Amino acid sequence: MTRETLTIIDNRTGKTYEAPIEHGAIRATDLRKIRISEDDFGLMSYDPAFMNTASCRSTITYIDGDKGILRYRGYPIEQLAKRSTYLGTAYLLLHGELPTATELNDWTWQITHHTWIHENMKKFMDGFHHDAHPMGMLISSVAAFSTFYPEAKDGNRETRHLQIVRLIAKMPTLAAFAYRHSRGLPYAYADNDLTYTGNFLNMLFKTTEVKYKPDPILEKALEVLFILHADHEQNCSTNAVRSVGSSQVDPYCAVAAGTAALYGPLHGGANEEVLKMLQVIGSKDRIPEFIKQVKEGKGRLMGFGHRVYKNYDPRAKIIKQMADEVFSVTRPNPLLPIALELERIALQDEYFVSRRLYPNVDFYSGLIYQALNFPMEMFPVLFAIPRTSGWLAQWQEMRLDPEQKIARPRQVYLGPSERDYVPIGRRDAGAQRP
Numbered sequence: 001m002t003r004e005t006l007t008i009i010d011n012r013t014g015k016t017y018e019a020p021i022e023h024g025a026i027r028a029t030d031l032r033k034i035r036i037s038e039d040d041f042g043l044m045s046y047d048p049a050f051m052n053t054a055s056c057r058s059t060i061t062y063i064d065g066d067k068g069i070l071r072y073r074g075y076p077i078e079q080l081a082k083r084s085t086y087l088g089t090a091y092l093l094l095h096g097e098l099p100t101a102t103e104l105n106d107w108t109w110q111i112t113h114h115t116w117i118h119e120n121m122k123k124f125m126d127g128f129h130h131d132a133h134p135m136g137m138l139i140s141s142v143a144a145f146s147t148f149y150p151e152a153k154d155g156n157r158e159t160r161h162l163q164i165v166r167l168i169a170k171m172p173t174l175a176a177f178a179y180r181h182s183r184g185l186p187y188a189y190a191d192n193d194l195t196y197t198g199n200f201l202n203m204l205f206k207t208t209e210v211k212y213k214p215d216p217i218l219e220k221a222l223e224v225l226f227i228l229h230a231d232h233e234q235n236c237s238t239n240a241v242r243s244v245g246s247s248q249v250d251p252y253c254a255v256a257a258g259t260a261a262l263y264g265p266l267h268g269g270a271n272e273e274v275l276k277m278l279q280v281i282g283s284k285d286r287i288p289e290f291i292k293q294v295k296e297g298k299g300r301l302m303g304f305g306h307r308v309y310k311n312y313d314p315r316a317k318i319i320k321q322m323a324d325e326v327f328s329v330t331r332p333n334p335l336l337p338i339a340l341e342l343e344r345i346a347l348q349d350e351y352f353v354s355r356r357l358y359p360n361v362d363f364y365s366g367l368i369y370q371a372l373n374f375p376m377e378m379f380p381v382l383f384a385i386p387r388t389s390g391w392l393a394q395w396q397e398m399r400l401d402p403e404q405k406i407a408r409p410r411q412v413y414l415g416p417s418e419r420d421y422v423p424i425g426r427r428d429a430g431a432q433r434p
């Protein structure tokens with residue numbers, strides 16, 4: 001019988017320690033037993049950017065980065081993209097099981113009847129400059145929700161569920177209002193007859209028609225994109241939601257923190273950066289020069305690389321396949337041939353192959369968003385909307401996990417040891433500055 005333990009010998013003292021291995025991990029707190037003296041704090045693990053640290057145990061999303069596998073509650077992303085809806089997937093992430101027809105109808109009814117936002121939120125959004133980035137507006141507006149629902153701090157099941165419904169329902173409304181604000185257009189209100197994505201398109205693009213009719217191919221494309229972006233285990237923004245949520249602040253503030261993290265160009269902001277990169281490259285014959293610049297460290301191939309996927313991101317595969325369908329009803333995107341050639345060249349280039357850099361979810365998504373007439377600055381917003389259900393599923397799991405406490409990492413201190421204060425007048429002019 002193999003012992004599921006790690007035997008550690010501390011060569012400083014010759015002592016031996018046993019650390020149990022559970023689910024492929026040892027508890028970092030087990031390292032504290034390894035001391036050189038009684039008043040020693042014991043060993044810590046040092047892991048900047050959490051390259052190899054599990055912050056939680058989760059049953060929500062599984063990724064195998066080497067095999068390019070992504071599953072929500074055990075269901076392969078390829079099957080969900082083909083057969084589920086976004087709200088059905090959101091239900092799965094939050095409840096752990098696919099909904100029955102009755103459950104889905106009830107869930108859809110709840111979401112549909114919470115899409116409106118308080119009229120004062122419009123005044124709040126009107127305060128932004130005309131060219132305010134919609135992600136900045138979204139981050140602020142989501143946080144502002146916490147002032148409209150003070151009861152959200154209460155962690156009981158019913159209150160928690162109502163805030164989850166409100167956030168999933170209202171994110172598209174906030175996003176659409178931010179878009180309309182940036183275009184100087186009057187806000188368009190929800191149409192409860194439409195689907196979640198159809199209503200989002202309605203609130204974005206409705207003009208003078210009495211009833212907006214979303215293009216079914218574009219509505220379906222957005223549905224699939226929302227499913228693909230719904231969750232992705234402990235990514236940067238989810239880590240932010242869990243960490244901020246661990247102080248037991250309301251979910252609006254926790255989701256606002258996640259939205260802020262997602263805004264970064266290394267994370268959800270990459271889809272906007274990919275389009276800018278393709279526009280700068282401008283033509284296929286300029287790709288070799290661009291690749292040369294990247295290899296010289298003068299830039300990054302945005303939409304490539306991933307902390308976990310060391311193979312093709314399964315979501316990128318699905319999005320790339322979708323592109324043809326979308327472009328069949330919109331104008332073909334002139335940047336697509338550049339993206340395809342860039343991918344072809346990069347996947348054969350030793351620099352990218354040796355670093356196991358493959359297209360990720362952001363490489364092709366922007367091309368589709370552009371074909372759907374979204375301006376580039378809306379692309380990260382289109383990531384934040386669907387990811388809200390994943391963030392909330394992870395937040396809920398964290399709040400219900402008896403092992404989770406307030407997130408408070410330790411540090412390795414390398415600063416100055418104790419020293420006495422020196423009055424300003426007598427400080428040595430040549431003193432070292434940090």
Ligand code: SDX
Pocket residue numbers: 231232234235236265266267268270294299300301302303304305306307308355357360361362
């Ligand atoms: C998302 O975590 C998630 O799950 C995120 C996400 C989700 O669904 O939540 O999947 C969504 O954020 C996708 C990633 C979107 N970001 C981009 O496309 C930006 C470009 N990619 C990179 O910046 C980078 O690949 C990251 C940020 C995605 C991952 O970075 P890591 O894991 O910290 O890797 P690294 O920066 O340490 O890079 C390792 C090496 C380095 O080279 P060396 O120093 O070893 O010589 O690979 C190089 C990097 O320079 N490298 C790249 C590169 N990405 C990494 N070189 C050129 N182009 C790139 N895109």
